[in-house]
Amino acid sequence: MFDLNPLNNPNATWQHWLLAIVAGLIGFVIGYISRKREAEALEPQLARLETEVEECLSSKAVASTSAQVRVAPLPVPPPPAPVVLPEPEPMPGVGFITPSPMVLPVATPADDLKIVEGIGPKIEELLNNEGILTFEQLAVTSPEHLTQILRAAGPRFQIQDPATWPRQAQLAADEDWDGLKQLQNELTAGRA
CATH class of the missing domain: 1.20.5 (Single alpha-helices involved in coiled-coils or other helix-helix interfaces)
Known part of the structure; x- marks a missing residue:
């Protein structure tokens, strides 16, 4: 095909x-x-x-x-009557306990520890982490304990000498700003 x-x-x-x-x-x-x-x-x-x-x-x-359907509101039941409990009867041999008022600890605001010569923001953070928040707490802390805190933080903090920090903190706690200023003028980089 x-x-x-x-x-x-x-x-x-x-x-x-x-x-x-x-x-x-x-x-x-x-x-x-x-x-x-x-x-x-x-x-x-x-x-x-x-x-x-x-x-x-x-x-x-x-x-x-x-036609529009009217919707009737649902009836609201009345509120239940308040339940009145009878006064408790005292039991023999059991006295009533009166609650004592609870005393809440007042949070002490942290002082600016950087006012002390030789304490910067990082050292202030270290001291705050150790529970030293105020000038009073720093004033009663021994220089040896402060040195231990600095040594534990690493080698970059070991160059600081905290020998005068408690004395400066005591002046700041007493709000003797002139005495603190005079002491700081005698110091060189926080050292006596």
Whole structure:
């Protein structure tokens, strides 16, 4: 019939196109016919659903135009009567305990320990972490204990000499600012 080999017949390309087009048309016709049958089978169901939608919309319109429904508030029950308990009768051999007032500790505001010559922000933080927050606490702390705190903090704090810190802190606690200033003028970088 036809020689479809393009190497034998250079004009066979149009035959390939023709076969592809014919196969596509046949597939389209078969698909159209089978889908048309499916669509015809679903038409009664579609018509039934459309009538249900119309009935629903019409009943909604009727309900919205009908008389307004009054909603009565629910009755609120009265609150229950307070329960009155009788006074307890004293038991023999048992005395009443009167509560003592509770004394809460008053938080002492932390002083600015950086006023002391030789104490900077980092050393103040170290002292605060050790519980030394005020000038009074620093004044009663021995220089040896302060040296131990500085040694435990690392080598960069070991160059500080806390020998005069308790004396400076005592002057600050007594609010002797002139005496503190005079002592600090005699010191060189916190050292005597």
